Amino acid sequence: METSSRIWGVLSRVSDPELPVLSIVDLGIVRYVRCDGESPPRVGITPTYSGCPATEVIRAAVQTALVGAGYADAVVEEVLSPPWTSEWLTQEGRRKLEAFGIAPPLGPDRAASHPIACPRCGSQSTRLVSHFGSTPCKAHYRCEACDEPFDYFKCL
Amino acid sequence: MPESTARLRCLLRLADTSLVLAQRLGEWVGHAPELEEDLGVANVALDLLGQARLFFAYASELEGLGRTEDDLAFARDTGEFLNLALVEQPNGDFGKTIVRQVLLDAFQLVLYEWLQRSSDARLAAIAAKSLKETRYHWRYSAGWLVRLGDGTEESHGRVQSALDELWRFTGELFAADEVDLALAASQIAPAPSELRAAWLAQVEPVLRDATLTRPPDVPYRWQGRCGEHSEHLGHLLAEMQYMHRAYPGASW
Numbered sequence: 001m002e003t004s005s006r007i008w009g010v011l012s013r014v015s016d017p018e019l020p021v022l023s024i025v026d027l028g029i030v031r032y033v034r035c036d037g038e039s040p041p042r043v044g045i046t047p048t049y050s051g052c053p054a055t056e057v058i059r060a061a062v063q064t065a066l067v068g069a070g071y072a073d074a075v076v077e078e079v080l081s082p083p084w085t086s087e088w089l090t091q092e093g094r095r096k097l098e099a100f101g102i103a104p105p106l107g108p109d110r111a112a113s114h115p116i117a118c119p120r121c122g123s124q125s126t127r128l129v130s131h132f133g134s135t136p137c138k139a140h141y142r143c144e145a146c147d148e149p150f151d152y153f154k155c156l
Numbered sequence: 157m158p159e160s161t162a163r164l165r166c167l168l169r170l171a172d173t174s175l176v177l178a179q180r181l182g183e184w185v186g187h188a189p190e191l192e193e194d195l196g197v198a199n200v201a202l203d204l205l206g207q208a209r210l211f212f213a214y215a216s217e218l219e220g221l222g223r224t225e226d227d228l229a230f231a232r233d234t235g236e237f238l239n240l241a242l243v244e245q246p247n248g249d250f251g252k253t254i255v256r257q258v259l260l261d262a263f264q265l266v267l268y269e270w271l272q273r274s275s276d277a278r279l280a281a282i283a284a285k286s287l288k289e290t291r292y293h294w295r296y297s298a299g300w301l302v303r304l305g306d307g308t309e310e311s312h313g314r315v316q317s318a319l320d321e322l323w324r325f326t327g328e329l330f331a332a333d334e335v336d337l338a339l340a341a342s343q344i345a346p347a348p349s350e351l352r353a354a355w356l357a358q359v360e361p362v363l364r365d366a367t368l369t370r371p372p373d374v375p376y377r378w379q380g381r382c383g384e385h386s387e388h389l390g391h392l393l394a395e396m397q398y399m400h401r402a403y404p405g406a407s408w
Contacts, residue, residue, distance in 0.1 A: 049203060050203060050206030050286065051203045051205050051206025081277070082284070083281070083288060129192060132195050
């Protein structure tokens with residue numbers, strides 16, 4: 001297997017500290033892995049929200065994972081542009097989020113017009129409690145059918 | 157003014173404005189009217205802090221004197237801070253905090269819209285990222301302003317008087333000095349006066365929905381962006397910088 005796919009494999013086992021069901025690859029924050037065989041491999045990661053405290057933890061976890069896999073010389077770079085968007089969340093990531101009890105993002109063109117379905121009972125009769133939930137990336141909702149509060153992963 | 161000096165001052169203005177407002181909003185944590193607002197205000201503060209760090213990191217590299225983000229945030233004195241005077245104004249009640257936030261969110265929206273096309277690629281990248289977060293801040297603050305303004309007689313009266321008190325600080329948002337002129341010439345940053353129409357177009361409909369009256373414009377006199385502050389900034393910095401100054405270089 002070539003170095004680049006091996007490194008992608010290593011990164012897909014690094015989980016998000018706030019959403020441990022998701023890997024950083026599921027979240028779409030790994031922007032590239034570059035290996036030219038001569039200089040050290042370079043890994044580009046982008047922050048989700050600029051104030052997200054998980055960013056530094058993730059960076060450290062990536063370094064540790066790369067060292068553990070024998071890529072001690074790999075360089076981790078921060079990428080700011082283009083800015084992260086919830087559209088980069090993979091299909092696999094969306095499925096894992098929903099199974100974990102967090103409603104996945106609808107996408108910018110559907111968010112305004114479509115109801116957010118309750119991840120527990122599936123009802124579309126839900127109500128926004130606050131645009132800001134327990135972490136920067138989530139909004140707080142309540143299901144009118146089963147009465148349970150739940151998090152919605154916001155579109156950004 | 158040399159472009160490098162102007163660019164550095166511009167970055168510090170952007171960073172300080174976000175940092176000081178983040179600190180102010182942080183004062184609400186544990187004291188907001190409801191748990192949801194506690195979280196809402198803290199989330200906005202966190203975004204602003206993150207944006208401030210991106211600006212500080214760039215400023216630190218441009219300056220090249222080895223001053224870190226922390227040195228810039230925690231080891232400069234009042235007169236060296238270049239934030240807008242608006243953001244250092246005390247929180248007051250929740251209504252006043254919301255009025256201040258509406259005025260500033262609208263400003264950051266139009267400013268970052270412009271800056272995302274700046275000829276300075278790194279500044280443009282930070283602005284593009286911040287803009288997406290600011291849209292959420294705006295939805296939150298504008299939503300609350302309408303609820304409070306178009307709410308009870310008590311809530312209406314409180315936000316109207318906060319607006320009357322804070323409007324005089326908005327003149328500073330659109331006043332240009334040599335920093336702005338130097339950067340506008342090279343398309344790094346906008347001439348502030350260019351932004352005023354877009355800012356008003358953002359703010360006025362919300363004031364109308366909130367049944368609030370726009371106060372008269374007063375001559376511009378605050379110069380937070382030039383390091384001349386109201387008496388409130390010193391108190392804010394004393395609290396914010398205490399730990400770093402008492403234990404320089406301490407880490408967790």
